[in-house]
Amino acid sequence: MAEQHPQVPAHSVLDSALRFIGFLSFFDRYGTPPMLLALSLGTSLDFSQAVQLVTAYSLFYAIGQPLWGLASDRFGRLLVLRSALIGAGAGALASIMFSDYAPLLIARCLTGLMFGALYPTLLTLLGDTRHGVERARGLSDLQIYSSLGTTLATLSAGALATYLDWRLVFALPALGSVAALYSLRRLREPQHSRSSFSLAAALRPMNLALYAIVFLEGALLMGLLTYVVPALQRSGASIGVAGVLGCGFAVGVILGARLMRRLVARISRTWLIGGGGLLLCGAFLPSALWPSAGSYTATALLLGATNAIMHSSMQGWATDIAPDARATTVSFFVFSLFAGASAATYVSAATAEQGHYAQIFGYGLVFSLVLTVLATTTHALWRKKTPGN
Structure with missing residues (x-):
């Protein structure tokens, strides 16, 4: 008899993947502001241009939200999550490759657009696979790991960029995207994640x-x-x-x-x-x-x-x-x-x-x-x- 796969992923596997992706999403989002000065010193950008990278990232992070939501309801949560992680990894790699303003700006816009899909999709997955108290506890756990990502980025990004290399701050989310994709390898689309x-x-x-x-x-x-x-x-x-x-x-x-x-x-x-x-x-x-x-x-x-x-x-x-x-x-x-x-x-x-x-x-x-x-x-x-x- 063929192996039967559950429609809803095992909670332990799903929880681990969601927590890690929540951590990764907030690490990338809050990683750039602490290293603005180091970024301007290590590239051809002046400080105002470095600030514009953060602004552009935030703009594309926000404006992509409705589009990702429509895609997730139409094509499924995990498909959107995996696609966004691939795009986020590509954007982070592109951020490492360039040091001139225009290409780096495009790379950060792409990265913001892709990372913007992650957290809303995590919330939606919790809505699909949890009910009542368990859903509330899942949201609390997700907030803890997201907050840890924010804290680590705030405390470490500036030091990494100043004493090592600014590219490292962008390289870590690229590696994290690969690890996140690996963590999703055995998960299947939750039931009712695609609907009319x-x-x-x-x-x-x-x-x-x-x-x-x-x-x-x-x-x-x-x-x-x-x-x-x-x-x-x-x-x-x-x-x-x-x-x-x-x-x-x-x-x-x-x-x-x-x-x-x-x-x-x-x-x-x-x-x-x-x-x-x-x-x-x-x-x-x-x-x-x-x-x-x-x-x-x-x-x-x-x-x-x-x-x-x-x-x-x-x-x-x-x-x-x-x-x-x-x-x-x-x-x-x-x-x-x-x-x-x-x-x-x-x-x-x-x-x-x-x-x-x-x-x-x-x-x-x-x-x-x-x-x-x-x-x-x-x-x-x-x-x-x-x-x-």
Whole structure:
């Protein structure tokens, strides 16, 4: 009798692959900013051109989200994941080969586009293969490994580029892409990962409300996080010390994710969203009222915990709200998150340039209260209209 393959991959194998890919995705995404100076010194680029590489990467990372979601719903999650990993590896290799501005810019655009497919597809796979508490715990684990990737990139990329070679920072994700492809070799497409979806299912009124809420969440959680390290430097911390203290965000994610694994079995998602929103308010409170290195460090730590509790609950909501267009919905969700972060950074740039970080975090406190009310009441309304959630 021919060997029978399960339709849903074994959880242990799938978990290992997803965690590693989550780590890899965030390592590449956060690897370039710490080495901007070394990159400009080691190539023909000036500093502003090096910054443009990061901007272009982020732009293509974001704009590819809806396209990857449509492809994932149409052709399957693992096909998209494998294709993106091949493209990401090729983009990383191309980044090593060139040191002139134009070809390196194209290489980083390609890399951003390809790496942008990974995390939303991981979220969608968890939505396909997990339910209830197990899904929430899977999201928490994914956040831990993604945060570890962010932390390692933040702490090591600058040193690797300065003391060894900037190409090494791009070579590691290329090797990681090969390893990630190998980790997926025995996995088969989850059941129902391809469906006769309708784009309209991802654009229902409640979906649009979710995208609007996560736009605001992205502005507060990711957009204002950008200012923690500069605020620390403004308060008198050295560049190195500010970078280490800023990694309190990653510590907060890890601690919050461990707590989240316990809470999901006892507290509803609506209450987790509300509690996470209050934690977000608490994150901005000390930096708005008593700006100092200590308060900024506390803000980083609590933003990380908010990410683990509130944002992972929002991710779970995104995987549940439209099962007939799950990948497309998750991709719009991620796009809205990054769009909100970019909008917040753009709007607050002039205030940040003047060093008024307490004012920025004060606005964050006010809008966090608004976000908490909107997210909690909207999820409660959706849950009431959708029995079983």
